[in-house]
Amino acid sequence: ETGVTQTPRHLVMGMTNKKSLKCEQHLGHNAMYWYKQSAKKPLELMFVYNFKEQTENNSVPSRFSPECPNSSHLFLHLHTLQPEDSALYLCASSSPEGSDEKLFFGSGTQLSVL
Amino acid sequence: GQNIDQPTEMTATEGAIVQINCTYQTSGFNGLFWYQQHAGEAPTFLSYNVLDGLEEKGRFSSFLSRSKGYSYLLLKELQMKDSASYLCAVREFRDDKIIFGKGTRLHILP
Numbered sequence: 001e002t003g004v005t006q007t008p009r010h011l012v013m014g015m016t017n018k019k020s021l022k023c024e025q026h027l028g029h030n031a032m033y034w035y036k037q038s039a040k041k042p043l044e045l046m047f048v049y050n051f052k053e054q055t056e057n058n059s060v061p062s063r064f065s066p067e068c069p070n071s072s073h074l075f076l077h078l079h080t081l082q083p084e085d086s087a088l089y090l091c092a093s094s095s096p097e098g099s100d101e102k103l104f105f106g107s108g109t110q111l112s113v114l
Numbered sequence: 115g116q117n118i119d120q121p122t123e124m125t126a127t128e129g130a131i132v133q134i135n136c137t138y139q140t141s142g143f144n145g146l147f148w149y150q151q152h153a154g155e156a157p158t159f160l161s162y163n164v165l166d167g168l169e170e171k172g173r174f175s176s177f178l179s180r181s182k183g184y185s186y187l188l189l190k191e192l193q194m195k196d197s198a199s200y201l202c203a204v205r206e207f208r209d210d211k212i213i214f215g216k217g218t219r220l221h222i223l224p
Contacts, residue, residue, distance in 0.1 A: 004156070035214075042118070043157075043201065043214035056211070090156065101205075102147060103212060105156035 003027040006091050006106035013081065014114050021076040021109045023091030030095060032074040033103065034066060037088040049074065081113045116140045118215035120202050125221045126192055134187045134200050134218045142207030148176050148187045149201040151217065157201055160187070189220075197222045 004025045013019050025032065034046040048056035049068040063085075065077040074091055088110050092103040117139045126132040138146070145164040149157040163169055163178035163185060175188040187200055199217040206213065 040216065042216045043203075045211060045213070048211075056209075101210070102159045102162060103149075103157075105158070107154075107156045110154075 004091060004093055004104050004106035006089075006109055008109055009107065010110045010112075012112045012114065013078070015081060015083070017081075018077070018079040020078065021089055021091075021111075023074040023076075023106055025072055025074075025091075025093040025104070025106075027093055027104060028095070029093035029104070030071050031093060032068060032071070033092040033094075034074070034076055035090040035092060035105075037090055037108070039087075043090070047076075078111075081111075083113050086111055086113045116204065116206065116213050118202055118204060118213060120200075120215045120218045122216065123219045123221070125223060126189075127223050128192055128194060130192050131188065131190050132192060132220065134189075134202075134220070136185045136187070136202035136215060138183050138185070138202070138204045138215075140204050140206050140213070143180060143183075143204065144207040144210065145205040146176075146178055146185050147201075147203040147205070147212065148174075148185075149203065149214075151199045151201060153198075160200075192222050194222050194224065196220065 007022045032049045036044045045058050046060045047066045052068050067075040088108045090108045091106040120136045148160040151157040161176035168177045173190045178185045199219045201217045202215040203212050
């Protein structure tokens with residue numbers, strides 16, 4: 001148990017579907033992140049939220065839409081995705097307290113777009 | 115820009131020692147992380163280096179040379195459960211973004 005919970009663990013969707021990924025952290029952190037992990041590629045930072053405010057949008061296509069209603073919850077809304085969007089989507093959180101500010105990751109949502 | 119290089123795959127024997135290297139180029143350096151990721155699971159934090167030198171934590175040690183843009187993760191007394199991917203990541207000074215390498219998949223043979 002890492003303290004960061006993601007649902008669903010697996011998701012299969014068609015290109016015309018709309019779905020949402022959910023992330024919840026129980027660590028009292030105030031920064032939350034979405035990363036994309038594709039085969040043979042490094043983890044790619046997508047979005048960063050600090051105190052519910054989006055501070056980073058790493059040139060992500062608009063078919064991915066994040067939402068952060070409070071410091072404990074983060075969503076990624078998906079619509080009209082492409083097959084190349086199939087990947088593992090990882091949520092993470094961190095706290096600025098302490099010098100290392102390490103990331104705590106959830107187990108991810110394995111997304112397949114057909 | 116930033117670039118992080120680490121070997122794609124390595125193989126070692128149970129009980130042995132293995133060193134996983136990572137070289138990086140960033141516009142501003144503010145710390146280096148190592149994470150372990152088992153297949154289908156979340157990456158978990160192993161170590162953090164911000165100053166030059168060796169940080170030891172049980173069977174795992176991590177080394178950093180900022181002048182050379184180089185780090186390594188040393189795993190001693192290898193166990194089968196150490197079979198995993200090891201991710202090197204660098205935090206940039208300018209915006210605190212953490213950038214990951216592609217990871218090194220380590221196979222442990224009995």
